Amino acid sequence: MNKQEFLEKYLIERRGTDCFKWDELESRYGDPNLIPMWIADMEFKTPDQIIEAMVERAKHGVFGYSSVSEEYYKAFSDWMSERYHFPIKKEWVRFSTGCITVIAWMIHAFTNPGDACLILTPVYYPFHNVVTSNGRELVSVDLDYNEGYFTMNYEAIEKAIVENQVKMFIQCSPHNPVGRVWSEEELEEILAICKKYNVLVVSDEIHQDIVLGENPFIPSAVVSDGLYGDIVITVSSASKTFNLAGLLHSHIVITNENLMKIYDKFARGMNRTEMNIMGLTATMKGYTHGGEWLSNLMGVIRDNYNYLKKELHEKLPDVTVCALEGTYLVLLDMRKCIEAERLVEFIQGRCHLAVDYGECFGENFKGFIRLNLATDPKYVKTAVENIIAEASKL
């Protein structure tokens, strides 16, 4: 299937389907006619095989309590081992209704009220809330930023860990919104620091399958042949990969027996950690049949990104387009183009776009915007054209 065929087959109108991204524009942005380039889901239908499997399941007509089939574990393990050299054993896997829910559970299972949890900013805004709303101390360390490229400042991270006696590091890998796919050297460095100070790493790897640049995605649990497996809890889902977020199905992978015992004890206290039958059905089909669809999707995202980068570089070099090694969410540094105080009016009032603003991801990132590129190329084109045209009037 070529790109055009993929677009024709899978692009779908979402307005009027109780879709957060489109149908909440009025309530969130005060204007229902903006082009929604915010929240992280897509305008693409999920692969046919997923839809067919769900229809078949629905036709059976019973939605009772469900177990996880051997086939499911095999599909998950095969996907992870073929792509990321991480053959997942069944006994390492638990389930939840969402990755942020998992992070909240881990905070409760492995830290005490008042304990410090580290995040590297700018980062997905619920990482901030999940720490503070659960009564833990939030320690934020900014990533270093240089001409659209973010890197970790190990010295600052180590200092923050020591000074605040950090107990947990909530890692984003690949990192939303900075678009980095951390290299093995980078992961090795940060994990070694965490190990040195006995910091548990909860690694949110929800964006693992959307990798566009040269760095391959490496699960933290397999870095250096699994050297850090005893301090890493992996959180993942097929929801970003196949546009399944509404099914509320995610994985918790814990390779260390002691950590798993602690988690299981905590989970018993919650009584119910069973799975959504549709989430299981869809995820298994995605992992067994979704590879080709995913390659097509990545082609669209890559083309959208290359177009945006080239156009803005040529016609509006005051805007820095950050690197996009992974995820479908790109940061634009607008600070040379327009004062941060006028940015919202410019983006919404003049360019007619709904985006996420940098300060949601970290207080020092006002003046950045995040755009979602997993969409129809025509929206990306309009967005770019509007930004260029409106900037010329400033």
Ligand SMILES: Cc1ncc(COP(=O)(O)O)c(C=O)c1O
């Ligand atoms: C890094 C990251 N984690 C988690 C989520 C949300 O996951 P869930 O809906 O499973 O809580 C997102 C959504 O954009 C995300 O970017």
